[in-house]
Amino acid sequence: MYERKILPYLNCGLDLVGEVLYGKWKLRILWFINEGHKRPSELQRKIPDVSRRVLNIQLKELEEHELVSRTIYPVMPPKVEYDLTEFGRTLIPVIQTIGLWGDKHEDRLKHVIMKQFPEVVSSL
């Protein structure tokens, strides 16, 4: 496990949110859990770009931050389900707002993001 060396800054609401949502895949993990994809293997199929290892780590952090809960079913093969906590559910409208903004401005965002990769764009 990695031990943080620098204390977080907790000066305002934005700082606080950053501490629990900063993570490359966290927003989508929360979103897909909310949509009913609760098992780790399901989540990985929904987000093929995460490695399984990182998915586990980010799920554990979300659990420590009390945004999701973890239920283990004593069956074989093992079955685990993640659910949003009541606290985590309050975040859904926020994530939706973020995602809708991204969807609405999809073309423009793709354009400004891909400016950094001219060689890739020209090869399409």
Added chain:
Amino acid sequence: MYERKILPYLNCGLDLVGEVLYGKWKLRILWFINEGHKRPSELQRKIPDVSRRVLNIQLKELEEHELVSRTIYPVMPPKVEYDLTEFGRTLIPVIQTIGLWGDKHEDRLKHVIMKQFPEVVSSL
């Protein structure tokens, strides 16, 4: 300058937003510019925890992503102002939503975040 080696994932709105807002200070930079703190030196006073160097870098990225514009006044000592573009202004309600959620759940968030730092908490 750092050259990215891994192409960004642009599968959904959340990915797109991540590409332009992922950065430790970007949300607050946008927020403070919106509040009228437009000059780099003003921004640094509002956010003392960023180093000036990183503030410059993140401002430049925001500019490349067309969320802010940069105006240079040919005076001495130099004067530069950043403004939200019309595109950047559409983000303000999103940032507000995020910040309000953080403010509303401030106590709980501080608690779950500081669980990782028991020694710090007990020394208060």
Added chain:
DNA sequence: CACAATAGGGATAAATTTCCCCCTATCTGA
């Protein structure tokens, strides 16, 4: 038996982000 699916962890490397120190240049004011 060999293999896939299930969940998850260790060790380590790579990628990325952020920080720190130093340097340029000009003007104002003590």
Added chain:
DNA sequence: TCAGATAGGGGGAAATTTATCCCTATTGTG
């Protein structure tokens, strides 16, 4: 003259995050 404010960048190190590879264990299936 010297210090401070202004804006900004280079180089390199440190911190942090993410990725890769390999391992445990159990059950069912071909």
